[in-house]
Amino acid sequence: MDKSSSQRLPPLKRNWWLKHRFFKLYMLREATVLPLVFFTLCLLAGMVALLQGAESWQGWIAFMGSPIVLLLNLVALAASLFHAATFFVLFPRVMPIRIAGHSLPDNAIVAGQWAGVVAVALLFFWLLGRV
């Protein structure tokens, strides 16, 4: 029997994800990359400014402080945390870690990744936060 002999439905309409809360959360997870791209472009602008000189660098910091940019970057911060919350729970399911025949509990792997987030934040505080 040929594969094409079975019936095919037309693909879902593009609003399929609006029909269920679970799919809306999925789309929100996928959309976390939009503010991420905005922040990345800001960062690229900052690198160009840094290369141009001290005046441009101060100008870039002022640009980063304008209300709209600050607001969008706060959204990016929230998006990165939401992404982390959704991404960390996937890790033990995609790569279950087995030590001596026993699988490491999922909670331990998720907690370990959050510890990583905190460690990076502490590293930044050590690098930039001290007077």
Place this chain on the structure above:
Amino acid sequence: MSISKHGTQHKQAFDEPLWWGLFSAGGVCFAVLLPAVILFIAVLLPLGLLPAEALSYERASTLLFSVLGFLFVGAVVCLPLFHAAHRLRHGMFDISVGNDATNKKLMYGGAALLSILALGLVVAGMLG
């Protein structure tokens, strides 16, 4: 029941493991590094909540235009860009925008171009 299929349907997706690998690595960077990076550089710095010398022009240049700065840009700009490209490509398929073959070229191509630009800026700073 024998299933006969055309050769094209059996085509191996040799590129997909690469995109998925970059997506995964970028996802880890986005989740572990980006919260702190955004908090310090895009929130605390412009609000003036960091010590004045923390990211002065001189200190920022020293930090960024170095081997560590190069690695920092790779983990904070390049990999997350490929992560974003992968999700945007699949998101466009999800909402039936464009055609996947074109979207792939646009998204991964864009991520690659911006990555080269970012790493190039660091190298230019190190040389200059």
Place this chain on the structure above:
Amino acid sequence: MNIQTKHISVKRYLPDSSADPYWQQYDLPVDDSTSMLDALNHIKEQLDSTLSYRWSCRMAICGSCGVMVNGIPKLGCKTFLRDYEGDIRIEPLAHFPVQRDLVVDMEIFLEHLAAVKPYLIDDNPVKAYDPRAPETYQQSPEQLARYKQFANCINCGLCYSACPQFGLNPEFLGPAALTLAHRYNLDSRDHGKKQRMAELNRHDGVWSCTFVGFCSKVCPKHVDPAAAVNQGKVEAAKHTLIALFKG
């Protein structure tokens, strides 16, 4: 026993008499133990003998009574009316062509299952008889534990109705088929991984999955197909790397 009356709306499709599907309401007595399947049986026996639906075992083993309940894929026998207040809408499983009422055409699902060769493949199945040889297919508990969770699939197809990627692209092999492929790839007795990887490592194989994860939410046997599919991506990536180095 607390008996009350509940309303159920069933999406009817009778291609012989009406070209379009329509909703039909039924009122029926339910108690705490009434399942959706009990309700459908009650309708069929007492109210309306024209209703068509599939069922067999009544205990979540056969996997034939899958329907959408308020838009979520469910096994009729494992879903109880006591958990629903107000509107109860029963529809045929999503993403499959409807043949009649709640009966869908699952041919495409069976094709995708067959494509991944979900059975033990032996290198050399015919061996000369050797009385001292160990019994065939010996397996330790540790080897069993590697794939056991993924072996609980009952082929009910709920995960296909939950998967938007299958809804967007019916050529996508889909959660159950990819999970079963992974289950046999993990089996110490199997030697068919290479054949299956050729199916998995295609655009319509593991790479169409975006880890929506709803398949694992609706799975009545807690198989976690999303985990299996994404572990399949790791395997497909390894397979590709090895293929590149071997040329």
